[in-house]
Amino acid sequence: MRLDKFLKVSRLIKRRTLAKEVADQGRITINGNQAKASSTVAIEDTLVIRFGQKLVTIKVNDLREVVRKDEAAMLYSVVKEEKID
Template sequence: MRVDKFLWCTRYYKTRSIATEAIKKGHISVNGQTAKPSREVFPSDKIVMRKDQINYQITVLDIPQNRVGAKLVDIYRKDETPQEAFTHLELLKLSKEHYRAKGEGRPTKKDRRDIDDYTNEDFFEDEIE
C-alpha cells in the first residue's frame, strides 16, 4: 500500500491529498529515508512523521484494505512516540496563553517598551563582550 494511502487509512490525515502534500514537503520518512507519496509500505516498516510540532514514530503492523474506524486503528499500527513529545506540546500551548490571552489584539505601549528593553539589553551585551 502507498504511504499516503496508509496514513489516510489509519486516520493521521483527513484526506489523502493532505497526506500526499505532507509527504511532498518532506514531513514523512520511511525507515530513515525521505519518502515519496507512491512509496510502498510493508508490515514492520517504521514511519517517522512530523505533525503539529510532534515527531510521531509509527511501526506498521498490518495493511488495511480500506479506511478504518478510529477504534480499529491500533490493529494496523503501533505508536512508539515518546510521551515527552506530548508534554512538550502542552507546555508550548500553556506558555503561549500565559502572557496574553488569544484575541486581545496588538501589544500595548507598555508591552512594546518591554520588548524594546529586552531586545536592547541583548544588543548591548553582545557589543561589550
C-alpha cells in the same frame, strides 16, 4: 500499499490529498529514508511523521485496503512522540 493511502486508511491523516502534501513537503521518513506519497509501506516499517512541533514515530502492524473506524488504530503502534523546539 502507497504511503498516502496507508495514512488515510489508518486515519493518521484524514484526507489522502493532505497526506500527499505532507509527504511531498518532506515531513515523513520510512525506515530513515525520505518518503514520497507514492512510496511503498510494508509491515514492520517505521514511519517518522512531523506534525507541526511534534515528531511521531510509528510502527506499521498491518496493511488493509478498507478498515472500520474503531479498527484503524490496530494498523499501527506509536513507538514515541517528542516535541521539537
